[in-house]
Amino acid sequence: MSPLDHKLLRDLWRMKGQAFAISMVIAVGVGMLVMMTGLVTSLNETRAAYYERYRLAEVFAPVTRAPDRLVGRLAAINGVSSVEPRVVGAALIDMADFDLPVQAQAVSLPDLRTPRLNDVFLTDGRMIDSDHSDEILLLQAFARAHDLRPGDRINATMNGARRSFQIVGLAQAPEFLYTTAPGELIPDDARFGVIWMSRSALAAAYDMDGAFNEALLSLSRGANEAAVMDAVDRILDPYGGTGAYPLADQPSNQLVSEEIGGLEAAAVGVPPIFLAVAAFLLYIVINRMVQSEREEIGLMKAFGYTNGEVGAHYFKLVLAIAIGGALAGCLMGIAGGRALIQVYVAYFKFPFLVFQLDPASFVTGVSVSILSASAGGLLVLRSVFALTPAAAMRAPAPADYSRTGKMGRALNQWLDQPSRMVLRRITRQPGRMAGAMIGIACGMALSVSMITIYAGFDRTIDLTFNVVDRSDVTVSFTHAASEATIFELRRMEGVTLVEPVRHVPAVLRNGLATHRGVVSGLATDPRLNRALDSDLRPIALDGSGIVLSTALATKLDIAPGEILTVEVREGRQPILQIPVTAVAESLLGSPSYMDLAALNRALREPNRVSGAYLAIDKAYATDIYTALQDMPSVAGVSLKSQAEIAFQTLMNTGAGAIRYVMGAIAFVITFGIVYNAARIAYAERSRDLASLRVIGFTKGEAAFVLLGELAIVTLIALPIGSLLGYYLSFGIAAGFSSELYQIPAIFDPASYGFAAMVVLGAAVASGWLVKRDIDRAELVSALKTRE
Known part of the structure; x- marks a missing residue:
């Protein structure tokens, strides 16, 4: 081992605390990149394997009632590889732990064979016996939410008839990863279930003997999906077909794709921000660290070492820290990804796990870390190498303070000697102070942006459930009913306000x-569920056009004044040309609104409603729920309080849960930044501080000279970091937003205050650690020239 390598090991041991802090800043940035890209890759691979193994259909074709003889015609379409007809229907399950019946979907399974498409994964019990019409499979997540097991019995209402069923097994299915009640966006295992029955039993319940009301199709390789769906629509139109749609538009897959897409957007947009901050801070740290080695560099050159040999020595030092941090980050990313993937698998209800890392994330993380560290070292070494050995070994000339004038004399009157030393240090080396200030400001910006995102999630919930939707109960009907149903609701005791609504499926x-x-048709002057503009003012629905949510307008790339094509997917299925009149602020889903009367006129179905929003007196809640159960036209009832809890759970357990991990990483980086600034300042001034102790300064006064500098730099960095964090929060909020929900970047004074407390806490902790080293320093050793 060469003498320079011995020196390298000694230097690494001497600065082990500082090297560890720098490595951790790198590690958390690399770890986040590896973890999030690994999560996205694993979830996509698991979903693809699950879909393929259980043969999820690629085209879904709902129809009112079609005879089984059409299956052959559907199978003969060019590009179709297999067809599976089935019967589906709405059901209501009576649960003892719920005041209201729970909505469910009943799905048929073939009597004497395994489904060609959309097979189920049996988790408990056995498969149903087609000879026993009361046997069912129940969705596992729903059963667990209500503590149901094979052997239990439940009562359900199907097609107006109440029946009793025996649960013989629990199952999962790729088409029911996300289960939401009709007309809702928020999944809730307790409020929506799935029942599988034999084809013969379910057909008898819904009067579908010899017929089906949904066809599932898989496509051959290279098939034209759009052409296949057009052919399917032509065959099923005479029988009430409502339009075939691809797997991409299947509700469960669409929501899963949005969740994974949101995580992918966060993985693409957020870790690079953290990694860029870490790289910039590393450059500042390496710059100051090499500058502090100025005399040692001159001594090595005096002993005959070339610029290349000295440069290679420091380059090894930089690489040791950077590679160590990058490798630690890779291991942290793998461990974090493996831990979180289990959470996501349970959240998405995958029955198995295909864990796979993205090799590109390792290459990117390690490369960025090494390149940024190398750039920081080479840039500063270039200026040092330009010096002769004698000049490099000589300390830099002190700054000239003879021209401070009246300001200097005024400060001398008010400040004591240690305070004047602090100010002289800051004014003597403004570049270094600016670097430390920018570094701490970046840490403040990361903390501000992440805490602001926390407030943004809370704002989404508050705006959705307290500002946009001010109802207590949402009622959905079995079909588009007359307004007489609304009058019946208004007559109920305890119902204080009823607003009709009509939801029309459309492309x-x-x-x-x-x-x-x-497309949601609302009352002309709604009070319970409103369309609001960006200033949260109600948007008037005057019947002249359609109002789109911000996310939907962005997706369709359309602005007010332009014409939107609306292809209705129910009834006569007209194609409407409607002008866009406004863009509404909505943070949940991608809704569109029209005036109810105008929507009914466009459909040529006057005075029709598909549901209602209710405001009720809580004292009459039980009586109201009982009355709603007895109404034959009511298909389901949703309580806003339950929906809010489900939405909170969604954002805390899905892609939004990663914000807590990122917040913790932001705090780690913030502490690492502040601690590095304090450690470097101490390394640069250890001899000066020892000299002060020798000439009579106390430990506290010597520490004040160093820590006062850190305090001023930190206080100056706080407002700069707040400003940077404000703009950074927009980028991070965009990464967390998806079509399912949008996260606003808002100005929340409490968030800024908390972030400031985090930075100040890191400064206090760092100052305490450094002061401990100052107090323990041996004065004789500190005053010696390090050679």
Whole structure:
């Protein structure tokens, strides 16, 4: 081992605390990149394997009632590889732990064979016996939410008839990863279930003997999906087909894709921000660290070492810290990804796990870390190498303070000697102070942006459930009913306000941009569920056009004044050309609104409603729920309080949960930044502080000279970091937002105050650690020249 390598090991041991802090800053940035990209890759691979193994259909074709003889015609379509007809229907399950019946979907399974498409994964019990019409499989997540097991019995209402069923097994299915009640966006295992029955039993319940009301299709390789769906629609239109749609628009897959897409957007947009901050801070740290080695560099050159040999020595030092941090980050990312993937697998209800890392994330993280560290070292070494050995070994000339004038004399009158030393240090080396200030400001910005995102999630919940939706109960009907149903609701005791609504499934088109969703017809002057502009003022629905949410307008690339094509997917299925009149602020889903009367006129179905929003007196809640159960036209009832809890759970357990991990990483980086600034300042001034002790300064006075500098730099960095954090929060908020929900970047004074407390806490902790070293320093050793 060469003498320079011996020196390298000694230097690493001497600065082990500082090297560890720098490595951790790198490690958390690399770890986040590896972890999040690994999560995205693993979830996508697991979903693809699950879909393939259980043969999830690629095209879904709902129809009112079609005879089984059409299956052959559907199978003969060019590009179709297999067809599975089935019966589906709405059901209501009576649960003892719920005041209201729980909505469910009943799905048929073939009597004497395994489904060609959309098979189920049996988790408990056995499969149903087609000879026993009362046997069912129940969705595992729903059963667990209500503590149901194979052998239990439940009562359910199907097609107006109340029946009793025996649960023989629990199952999962790729088409029910996300289960939401009709008309809702928020999944809740306790409030929506799935029942599988034999085809013969379910057909008898819904009067579908010899017929089906949904066809599932898989496509051959290279098939034209759009052409296949057009052919399917032509065959099923005479029988009440409502339009075939691809797997991409299947509700469960769409929501899963949005969640994974949100995580992917966060993985693409957020870790690079953290990594860029870490790289910039590393450059500042390496710059100051090499500058502090100025005399040692001159001594090595005096002994005959070339610039290349000295440069290689310091380059090894930089690489040791950077590679160590990058490798630690890779291991942290793998461990964090493996831990979180289990959470996501349970959240997405995958029955198995395909864990796979993204090799590109390792290459990117390690490369960025090494390159940023190398750049920091080489830039500063270049200036040092330009010096002769004698000049490098000589300390830099002190700054000239003879021209401070009246300001200097005024300060001398008010400040004691240690305070004047602090100010002289700051004014003597403004570049270094600015570097430390910018570094701490970046840490403050990361903390501000992440705490602001926490407030943004809370704002989404508050705006959705307390500002936009001010109802207590949402009622959905079995079909588009007359307004007489609304009058019946208004007559109920305890119902204080009723607002009719009509939800019409439709495909919205603007050029090549499309969205399969729902157009909601609201009352002219709604009070319970409103369309609001960006200033949270109600948007008037005057019947002249359609109002789109911000996310939907962005997706369709359309602005007010332009014409939107609306392809209705129920009834006569007209194609409407409607102008966009406004863009509404909505943080949940991608809704679109029209005046109820105008929507009914466009559909040529006057005075029709599909549901209602209710405000009720809580004292009459039980009586109201009982009355709603007895109404034959009511298909389901949703309580806003339960929906809010489900939405909170969604954002805390899905892709939004990663914000807590990122927040913790931001705090770690913030502490690492402040601690590094304090350690470097101490390394640069250890001899000066020892000299002060020798000439009579106390430990506290000597520490004040160093820590006073850190305090001033930190206080100056706080407002700069707050400003940077404000703009940084927009980028991070965009990374967390998806079509399912949008996270606003808002100015929350409490968030800024808390972030400031985090930075000040890191400064106090760092100052305490450094002061401990100052107090323990041996004066004779500190005053010696390090050679």
